[in-house]
Amino acid sequence: xxxxxxxxxxxxxxxxxxxxxxxxxxxxxxxxxxxxxxxxxxxxxxxxxxxxxxxxxxxxxxxxxxxxxxxxxxxxxxxxxxxxxxxxxxxxxxxxxxxxxxxxxxxxxxxxxxxxxxxxxxxxxxxxxxxxxxxxxxxxxxxxxxxxxxxxxxxxxxxxxxxxxxxxxxxxxxxxxxxxxxxxxxxxxxxxxxxxxxxxxxxxxxxxxxxxxxxxxxxxxxxxxxxxxxxxxxxxxxxxxxxxxxxxxxxxxxxxxxxxxxxxxxxxxxxxxxxxxxxxxxxxxxxxxxxxxxxxxxxxxxxxxxxxxxxxxxxxxxxxxxxxxxxxxxxxxxxxxxxx
Amino acid sequence: xxxxxxxxxxxxxxxxxxxxxxxxxxxxxxxxxxxxxxxxxxxxxxxxxxxxxxxxxxxxxxxxxxxxxxxxxxxxxxxxxxxxxxxxxxxxxxxxxxxxxxxxxxxxxxxxxxxxxxxxxxxxxxxxxxxxxxxxxxxxxxxxxxxxxxxxxxxxx
Numbered sequence: 001x002x003x004x005x006x007x008x009x010x011x012x013x014x015x016x017x018x019x020x021x022x023x024x025x026x027x028x029x030x031x032x033x034x035x036x037x038x039x040x041x042x043x044x045x046x047x048x049x050x051x052x053x054x055x056x057x058x059x060x061x062x063x064x065x066x067x068x069x070x071x072x073x074x075x076x077x078x079x080x081x082x083x084x085x086x087x088x089x090x091x092x093x094x095x096x097x098x099x100x101x102x103x104x105x106x107x108x109x110x111x112x113x114x115x116x117x118x119x120x121x122x123x124x125x126x127x128x129x130x131x132x133x134x135x136x137x138x139x140x141x142x143x144x145x146x147x148x149x150x151x152x153x154x155x156x157x158x159x160x161x162x163x164x165x166x167x168x169x170x171x172x173x174x175x176x177x178x179x180x181x182x183x184x185x186x187x188x189x190x191x192x193x194x195x196x197x198x199x200x201x202x203x204x205x206x207x208x209x210x211x212x213x214x215x216x217x218x219x220x221x222x223x224x225x226x227x228x229x230x231x232x233x234x235x236x237x238x239x240x241x242x243x244x245x246x247x248x249x250x251x252x253x254x255x256x257x258x259x260x261x262x263x264x265x266x267x268x269x270x271x272x273x274x275x276x277x278x279x280x281x282x283x284x285x286x287x288x289x290x291x292x293x294x295x296x297x298x299x300x301x302x303x304x305x306x307x308x309x310x311x312x313x314x315x316x317x318x319x320x321x322x323x324x325x326x327x328x329x330x331x332x333x334x335x336x337x338x339x340x
Numbered sequence: 341x342x343x344x345x346x347x348x349x350x351x352x353x354x355x356x357x358x359x360x361x362x363x364x365x366x367x368x369x370x371x372x373x374x375x376x377x378x379x380x381x382x383x384x385x386x387x388x389x390x391x392x393x394x395x396x397x398x399x400x401x402x403x404x405x406x407x408x409x410x411x412x413x414x415x416x417x418x419x420x421x422x423x424x425x426x427x428x429x430x431x432x433x434x435x436x437x438x439x440x441x442x443x444x445x446x447x448x449x450x451x452x453x454x455x456x457x458x459x460x461x462x463x464x465x466x467x468x469x470x471x472x473x474x475x476x477x478x479x480x481x482x483x484x485x486x487x488x489x490x491x492x493x494x495x496x497x
Contacts, residue, residue: 036371036378043366044380044393048494267405267440268343269350286441292405295343296440299406304441 265289267296267304281310344404348374351443358445365448375400377409379448383492384456388484389417392492396451397427398444408438411447416491418484420458420469429454430464 264271265288276289286305288296293310296302301310352374355367364384370376377398383389395414401407411434413427421430433442433450442450463469471480 032371036368040368040378040380040395044395045494047380047382047393048391268347270346292440295406299403302439304439307437307439 262287265292267292282306282308284308344400344402345374347405348400351445354443355445362445362449364452365445367444367448375402375404377444378414379444381448381452383488384452387456388481389419389455389488389492392488394455394492396448398447400444405440408434408442409444409447410434411451416487417455418465418468418487419455420460420463420465420472421454423464424467428464430459430462 261277262272265276266286267288268291270289270291272287272289277287279290279293280287281293282303282305284303284306286303288304296304297310302308303310348369352369355369359366364382366380368378368380370378377400379396379398381394381396383392383394392415394417397412397414399410401409411429413422413429415427416424417427418424422428423430429451431450431454433439434447458468458472460469460472468480468483471483
């Protein structure tokens with residue numbers, strides 16, 4: 001009788017302990033969820049207090065018009081600064097995000113209204129990229145377009161016909177790109193008397209152009225960065241992509257610069273191989289890897305870029321598309337590929 | 341299934357790296373489940389939601405880049421396209437106009453844009469939609485501002 005009860009007790013004990021374990025486990029899960037919510041709440045409070053401070057500050061500032069501009073300028077400067085600093089920071093703490101966290105605090109403190117900051121952010125993004133391509137690209141774009149002109153010398157007339165067909169703004173851009181570097185070239189040739197002007201072969205031009213540029217590396221977001229250059233690191237491909245997505249206002253995906261073949265598939269973010277990057281499934285110019293294309297065809301079959309139905313025979317490079325701009329762009333991008 | 345996980349992981353890394361890119365959005369992934377995300381977004385300025393911080397809950401399907409994530413407001417909000425009780429959001433890009441090229445970050449951005457530009461003709465919150473449709477902008481704004489104060493701002497002592 002007595003021993004029986006002991007046995008019963010003994011058999012009860014493990015069950016009880018397992019129950020207790022379960023209970024503890026559940027409690028722990030609850031606690032982590034609660035902790036997470038706490039963190040979110042704390043973050044929210046922080047923001048809210050910032051907002052409060054900000055509104056106070058704005059009121060005291062009154063209607064100074066120059067101020068937001070100045071901050072936007074600062075932001076831009078900071079953005080550029082960050083661009084340059086980033087690689088080091090990235091390398092220092094690849095895994096840990098502690099530093100990043102503190103880093104992220106500062107811009108959100110900037111005293112600007114919300115849309116202002118959003119716009120400023122976007123603007124600074126595009127500005128910085130454009131300025132980078134125009135400042136560092138002064139010579140770079142020179143070498144690029146020079147190369148193009150030299151390489152496609154035979155079909156220059158075609159080029160101009162296509163350019164005529166472009167919209168007025170595009171035309172302006174093209175002319176800008178086309179003409180400015182040429183001027184620069186002449187200046188270079190004038191100054192460097194040892195270069196034979198008759199020997200104005202594209203390769204020669206490029207080498208002359210590149211020599212003075214050597215002090216400056218290609219920026220990862222530089223539109224004219226040759227595709228043949230190896231990736232500095234995979235990390236760069238991503239921000240570059242995102243810049244492109246949001247910087248262009250999301251209107252056209254393959255927009256403006258011809259060199260904008262993404263390095264990674266925008267759907268799965270895997271790197272595009274050679275086949276993928278010469279694959280153009282839709283006339284809107286949106287590129288993706290063959291794998292994702294197949295998966296999309298199996299589902300709703302609409303292009304992620306323009307949301308139109310894919311027609312099942314993918315567009316080849318030479319196919320006639322609507323508008324001359326596209327064929328022109330194709331031609332350029334194809335030449336990019338063959339060159340690299 | 342594996343693809344969605346890989347893609348979400350890349351997005352997670354991107355969010356970690358670009359934390360300062362958009363100060364109005366903070367995306368946080370659930371520690372144990374990469375298909376569950378939370379986001380805090382700031383109410384856009386010059387709207388009745390200015391000054392509020394709203395929490396969103398993302399539930400990402402396994403076919404994710406091809407299927408849109410499910411998003412709802414956890415913070416109460418008075419907006420014609422947000423269900424007042426459930427927080428469900430009526431937004432075309434979360435339904436038929438979804439594109440796999442969108443990311444969770446861009447969805448947040450779209451929701452901020454929706455907050456600034458309500459669509460009263462497809463309302464989930466009829467009261468709010470009716471106020472806007474009848475042209476009572478002031479009524480809509482004061483209601484929305486009140487709920488922003490009540491639900492999305494710190495309690496004042």
